[in-house]
Amino acid sequence: MMASKKIYVIAGFFIFMLIALAAMDHPKDQFKNLQVLPKNISEDSLYDVMEGYKHALGVGCGFCHVMKDAQGKEDYASDAIPHKDTCRSMMRMTMDINKRYFASDAKYIERVSCNTCHKGRSEPTSN
Ligand code: HEC
Numbered sequence: 001m002m003a004s005k006k007i008y009v010i011a012g013f014f015i016f017m018l019i020a021l022a023a024m025d026h027p028k029d030q031f032k033n034l035q036v037l038p039k040n041i042s043e044d045s046l047y048d049v050m051e052g053y054k055h056a057l058g059v060g061c062g063f064c065h066v067m068k069d070a071q072g073k074e075d076y077a078s079d080a081i082p083h084k085d086t087c088r089s090m091m092r093m094t095m096d097i098n099k100r101y102f103a104s105d106a107k108y109i110e111r112v113s114c115n116t117c118h119k120g121r122s123e124p125t126s127n
Pocket residue numbers: 030031032033034035036037038046050051053054057059060061062063064065076077083084085087088
């Protein structure tokens with residue numbers, strides 16, 4: 001009886017360790033409202049992408065994001081500012097252009113980027 005109890009305790013401990021390791025391997029998705037970017041994107045990569053948009057469009061984060069909600073706090077997950085959803089369409093379009101027309105050029109992740117058209121302006125014109 002005693003020996004088998006010990007085995008259960010040890011087995012239980014190993015199962016606990018495996019669950020803990022699995023949880024470490026797949027950190028909980030930290031962002032709440034990603035519809036285009038990968039849901040498990042790292043914080044560093046997400047902020048790199050956002051900095052890129054800021055520079056390509058020549059705007060601040062508040063062009064797309066709520067900087068002061070009712071509690072006076074930033075709410076990056078909110079879709080209240082329509083520019084954010086326009087931005088999602090632009091992301092899909094840009095990904096589509098790269099995938100469709102530059103597929104053979106695999107070493108370039110993005111041949112066409114936001115900046116190809118925007119060049120620091122939020123609304124690029126055709127001339
Ligand atoms: C041109 C618009 C635009 C600008 C400028 C922009 N963002 Fe974003 N941001 C987005 C879009 C669109 C998403 C959602 C992407 C998706 O659905 O996959 C997003 C998502 C995020 C999220 C994830 C929120 C969540 O929990 O879902 C954070 C955090 C964030 N942005 C921070 C920033 C910061 C900080 C800046 C300024 C350096 C910034 N963004 C500038 C458009 C923008």
